[in-house]
Amino acid sequence: MGKQMTEMLKGTLEGIVLAILAVGAAHGAEITARLRERGFTDIAEGTVYALLVRIEQKGLVDVEKVPSEKGPPRKVYSLSAQGRDYLDEFWTSWNFLTNQLTDLKTDAHERGH
Template sequence: MDNLTEMLKGVLEGCVLEIISRKETYGYEIVKTLNALGFEDVVEGTVYTILIRLEKNKLVDIEKKPSEIGPPRKFYSLNEEGWRELSMFWEKWGYVSSRLTQLKEDSRV
């Protein structure tokens, strides 16, 4: 799927929160997870800026750990505020999603 950029605004951060919520993980792995999920064009630069934002907004805890196959990794996990934010994200998504679905369905009547 081409050029989803604009449509990903506002949802990509939520996806990253969701991925982190599953298990402690790090930037590079998050990129691969997103790619595997179908967001194939999401690149490192994008994810790292999101991670920095999450850190600045105090939604994550961070722990640096060495890796055996490369440079050290920064592991992210959600803190309490992060869980709240994730919950709010899904709530918003549900709202917007249902309105869009409704709009689309109406068009077929």
């Protein structure tokens, strides 16, 4: 993944993880696996865990400790009501940005650039 993609992901990874949790509750390793299944192969598990701490502190997720067969209980994350609102706002912003970028690309293409 190039530097430009890494920088773009910094601003959107929260929304991407919340979108993954909107599909279903998961623990950190499952979230990382789901990201990788979707092509986000360069995102480190540590990055995901740091992000989970931040979104938990913001109240965007509910956390349930579930017993683990190996080691301490696992934290399972699910979208909170506040997280759903945040995700709705994320998609609104995302749609605006993608529409504007598509228009800019079309304009540049039509001008031969």
